[in-house]
Amino acid sequence: MYKSEKLANSLKLLIQSGTWKPHEKLPSLRSQCKNSGFSLITVMNAYHELEAQGLIYSKEKSGYFVADRKTFSTTHSFDTNQKIEINSIVFHYLKSIQGDHIIPLGSAFPNSQLLYSPKLIQILAQLAKRHFSYEQTPSLPPGNIELRKLIAQRYCMQGIQADHDDIVITSGGLDALNLALQAVTQIGDYIILQQTVFYGAWQAAERLGLKVITIPDHPEDGIDLQALEHAIEKYPIKACWFMLNCHNPIGYTVKDKIKEKLAKILYQHNIYLIEDDVYGELYFENKKPLSMKYFDENNLVLHCSSFSKILGADFRIGWVYAGPYSEKIQHIQLMSTLSVNSFIQNALVEYLSHRDYDKHLKKIRASLEKNKIDFYHFLQRILDQNCKVHYFPSGYFLWIELPKELDSIDIYQSLLSKNISIAPSHLFNAHDTKAKNYLRINCSFDLTASYQEALLELSKCINHAIQLYRASK
Amino acid sequence: MYKSEKLANSLKLLIQSGTWKPHEKLPSLRSQCKNSGFSLITVMNAYHELEAQGLIYSKEKSGYFVADRKTFSTTHSFDTNQKIEINSIVFHYLKSIQGDHIIPLGSAFPNSQLLYSPKLIQILAQLAKRHFSYEQTPSLPPGNIELRKLIAQRYCMQGIQADHDDIVITSGGLDALNLALQAVTQIGDYIILQQTVFYGAWQAAERLGLKVITIPDHPEDGIDLQALEHAIEKYPIKACWFMLNCHNPIGYTVKDKIKEKLAKILYQHNIYLIEDDVYGELYFENKKPLSMKYFDENNLVLHCSSFSKILGADFRIGWVYAGPYSEKIQHIQLMSTLSVNSFIQNALVEYLSHRDYDKHLKKIRASLEKNKIDFYHFLQRILDQNCKVHYFPSGYFLWIELPKELDSIDIYQSLLSKNISIAPSHLFNAHDTKAKNYLRINCSFDLTASYQEALLELSKCINHAIQLYRASK
Structure with missing residues (x-):
């Protein structure tokens, strides 16, 4: 057994036996070194291990504290085994x-x-010839302006003020979510996920080196706001990544009242929300469920969606309504996928302007x-x-x-x-x-x-x- | 001035005055704490600052050493100002x-x-109708098998053994390069770039938290192998990212002899090469320049290219010949862009099988x-x-x-x-x-x-x- 493992195990015993209480401060790294005679690296490794196990948490400039494990499920950093x-x-x-x-x-x-729409197919076939003959310049971020205007109009139809300059076109919905999360977090930040969640959220958190807190699914409300508030009290949460409409995989849609409360909590603690709304158009009742953007007066919500579940996943066109984060997201895009296929964007502009689109949705x-x-x-x-x-x-x-x-x-x-x-x-x-x-x-x-x-x-x-x-x- | 800045400046003076010689070991963090009375965080910040300035370097488990600044240009970690x-x-x-x-x-x-090819346009227009009616399932990594076979055949034409299972289709060349670099490195690793280089390389290094060493351009050979070897001696280099054919922006193509030597150096030190070969088809002389894959017997080269400079950047189709890293790259893809447009992949399969492609290249x-x-x-x-x-x-x-x-x-x-x-x-x-x-x-x-x-x-x-x-x- 490594020294750090030994140390971690002995600290763990103290926590589990209740010798150290939840939220009690642990000895500083230096004093731990002094007392134990272990090297700094050893002590740091032991603390990191305990943090990965969700037993302790860190606050910047304050040190390490014992975690309270009762109020919500688990904290996760990613060790190699979990990743694999x-x-x-x-x-x-x-x-x-x-x-x-x-x-x-x-x-x-x-x-x-x-998803098959004859009208869209017709547009694609006509456009293929025109587009690839004349418009070979790739569409750089933030993407086709006409498409962004059409998307902005759809937000406005729900009473959400949207400026097309705040919208960035992405390579599908997963790309939008990844970009949004990257824009508001840094390595080591804490984020909150729903306990039952699209696996892409876990993978994104892992890729960006984030620490994950999960909150349980609520049997009626969908999302458990009490658990959310507990988690926020205990950890320095930077962002949440939630799906609130037509939840994948469970299926629930969170009620407006709960969404309103959620917006207040986010505002109170200045926490970002990455909203995964890719199924939002697939409601069966009369009214399209509202996005959290509707309740967001403080630009804390980055709303992500795509055409994949409406027109077909192979189009690979999504977007994020990023508000003031639009430019930062474009920066990240320029460093990774560079641009989104402009042929498909052109085709969508033509199709979304056509009355067939709403018929298709119905x-x-x-x-x-x-x-x-x-x-x-x-x-x-x-x-x-x-x-x-x-x-x-x-x-x-x-x-x-x-x-x-x-x-x-x-x-x-x-x-x-x-x-x-x-x-x-x-x-x-x-x-x-x-x-x-x-x-x-x-x-x-x-x-x-x-x-x-x-x-x-x-x-x-x-x-x-x-x-x-x-x-x- | 922060304490850590003060400490960094005083250490810098010792290095610049020659009191500490190149490759001399610096005091350990702990002893530095003890001697200075500064906190561990202060000392660590000071060392990180010196490392970012290329004045010192770290070796895992051995500590910090004074860098030798004469033999090659600079080391870079990225501080916030540089990023911006x-x-x-x-x-x-x-x-x-x-x-x-x-x-x-x-x-x-x-x-x-x-780049306009009437034949390709014809294929696209015909296919648009067929494809979007029937094949709405996205193409998951590693991408269209027929396309990968056609690409493998092109490697074989140059005497490079290539298995289509070792090739992964990507969203353009930049995506291929980013994926390849991510597959072989971890945060904090050292990589080497050419001094004059496509800016995407710097951005990728920054995004992945890598440390960058640059080696000067050689007036005749293009790449300065002596500087490369010096850098390898001094730093624990994990990978190089080089463009050796039709270099952007300078234009040179590195001779086979130099490439052969480079392959030996990489093998000797077990260093990966991310080869950016997106301009490789645009040679004016008789023979297509060889990829480093030709000289690579040990699967250290990840060869990246695309159709952007041949058929048009808007296709957003590239690939990486990743050898044993193929699966790891697919894992990363599943976490980010998920898949590559299969309509365009289908069109390229049809076009690349057609004799018009080689005529077009000519x-x-x-x-x-x-x-x-x-x-x-x-x-x-x-x-x-x-x-x-x-x-x-x-x-x-x-x-x-x-x-x-x-x-x-x-x-x-x-x-x-x-x-x-x-x-x-x-x-x-x-x-x-x-x-x-x-x-x-x-x-x-x-x-x-x-x-x-x-x-x-x-x-x-x-x-x-x-x-x-x-x-x-």
């Missing part, structure tokens, strides 16, 4: 669900036949709702009574809760051998070893015979796992 | 040269009329050579005799050396007011305050009356600056 773990799961998962022979219940992409909402309800009823009928299917009127995911004893990764693996994919909860709860018994189903497809068969296979698999568990007891 | 400086120059430069009214002598993009080489020679002769005739135009038989840049007293940023600014852009050397020598008297000209255009006028304006500007300088003496 998250990325390997996601990587192998994404690899496994490629291929035409797979029934893509695990896919994050909506049924492409629904159509896909109606189709998604029908398919989702069909899937829901079918699953209700065939699944074991100990399973619960969470239904929300938006998006195209169903979140299935299995009996607690089951591990969805087993279901995932045995279905994959039958050429059916699902998304196990491990993808969305990267660091929570308890929440293994959930899985996400993509229900954007017509419930044809082959999808019915796939769902029956899923049901069989679950029953088999339940029997195995009972037999093992 | 590089990015601001590049940002404002890139912004300033946009717009149809600007004569783009400063542009990095080749004349788009030269045609643009011939046109670029003609235009470059025209520009060269014209400039020779009109420029002050104290200017030197560096001509190399490749690419579409001319590198103009002004009299030493002149600063090319003045020329840039006064030409911009006349709607003419040039690229001042500040973009390529981000940290060298001496090399201000160079500028880069894009000569991919037909030397029409308006370009002749622009070059005459350039000549006038230079003459004016020379007169101003003489008058000021």
Whole structure:
């Protein structure tokens, strides 16, 4: 055992035994060196290890303190093993669900036949010839001005004042989120994620060297504001990354009242919000859910979205409404992907100006709702009574809760051998070893015979796992 | 003055006076604390400041040593001011040269009329309709397999064994370079850059928190291997990022003999090479210059290129021949841009399989050579005799050396007011305050009356600056 490990373990004992209380200050690095006779590097490594385990936290210029582990789930820095773990799961998962022979219940992409718009295809075909003959200059950040104006108009339709200069076009939604997070954080900063979250958020935090606090999902409100406030009291939080509309994977949409409160909390503590709103257009009820931008009077919200779930993921066009961070984000873009395909941007300008776009949105909402309800009823009928299917009127995911004893990764693996994919909860709860018994189903497809068969296979698999568990007891 | 600044200054004096010799070990942080009575943070800040200034360097587990500043130019960590400086120059430069009214002598993009291929346009128009109707699934890393096979075949044509599984498609050349550098380095690692270099290299190093050593340009060989070896002896170098073919901005191509030696040096010290070869197809002589991959028997070279300078920058398709780093790069891609537009990849597959591609390459080489020679002769005739135009038989840049007293940023600014852009050397020598008297000209255009006028304006500007300088003496 290394000296630093030894030291970490002995400090850990003091914390766990309650000798050191939550929020008590630990000895400074120097005095720890003096007392222990260990080198500075050894002491620093031990403290870093404890910080990575969420047992202590640091405040700039004040030193290290004992963490309070009761009020919210966990703090995470990323050690090497964790990194490999998250990325390997996601990587192998994404690899496994490629291929035409797979029934893509695990896919994050909506049924492409629904997204098909003949008008857009017509524009693309006409434009391809014109564009590549004459306009070979790449579109540098912030991207096509007409497209940004059209996006700004859509914000205004919801009563959100938006200036096209505050909007930056990106290579899809994930790029927008990454850029936004990078713009407001520095290595070592603390951020808050929802406990159940799109895995891209964990990966972005890892890539940028951020420390992650997670707050539990609230059964009614979606987001647990009390846990949020506790976390803010205990840690110097720089930013939150939340999905509040048509949440992936669970499906809920946070109510306006809660959003308003959230905005107040952010303002009180001067905390940024990276809002992931890529599913925002896929509501089934009358009114488009509001973005946090609506409640944001202090430019703390960076609102990210894309056309991937509406027109197709292959367009790779997203945007961030970045407010005063627009220029900083453009700086980062110039250092990485440089520019976004201007052909596709031109095509979207033409298409978004056309009345077909709103018709298209209406159509896909109606189709998604029908398919989702069909899937829901079918699953209700065939699944074991100990399973619960969470239904929300938006998006195209169903979140299935299995009996607690089951591990969805087993279901995932045995279905994959039958050429059916699902998304196990491990993808969305990267660091929570308890929440293994959930899985996400993509229900954007017509419930044809082959999808019915796939769902029956899923049901069989679950029953088999339940029997195995009972037999093992 | 902060305590740490005070301490840094007093240590600096000891180094500059020669009291501490190059490669001598500095007192450990702990003993420095003890002796000075300063806090650990103060001492660490002082050492970091000296390291950022290139006066000292660190070796893992051994401590800090005095740097030897004679053999090569400079070490750079990035302090905040430097960051803002590089990015601001590049940002404002890139912004300033946009717009149809600007004569783009400063542009990095080749004349788009030269890149125009009717066959490719035909393929794009036909494919747009087919692709967006049926294939809306995004292409996940490593990208289209047919495209990777076609690229692998092109390596094989030069005698470079290439497996398509070792190739990853990226969002353009800059993305390829960034991914490659990220795959082989960690925060705090040392890398080597050429002194005169595409600014993207500096930005990538900054973004990844790397320390940069620069080695001078060699008047004949292009790259100074002696300086390289000196740097390797003194610093724990992890990787080099070099452009050896059709160098941007200078224009030279490094000879095979030198490349062979370079490969040996890399192998000896187990150092990675990120090879920026985006201009590699634009040679005017008989033979395509070899990539360092040809000399690389130990998988130390990550070869990066793109179609931007051949077919148009707006395609945003590049690649990295990453060998065993292919999977790691795909991991990073999944965390950032996720995927590369598959429509464009499909179109390139169709086009690259067509015999028109090689014809197209021949045609643009011939046109670029003609235009470059025209520009060269014209400039020779009109420029002050104290200017030197560096001509190399490749690419579409001319590198103009002004009299030493002149600063090319003045020329840039006064030409911009006349709607003419040039690229001042500040973009390529981000940290060298001496090399201000160079500028880069894009000569991919037909030397029409308006370009002749622009070059005459350039000549006038230079003459004016020379007169101003003489008058000021």
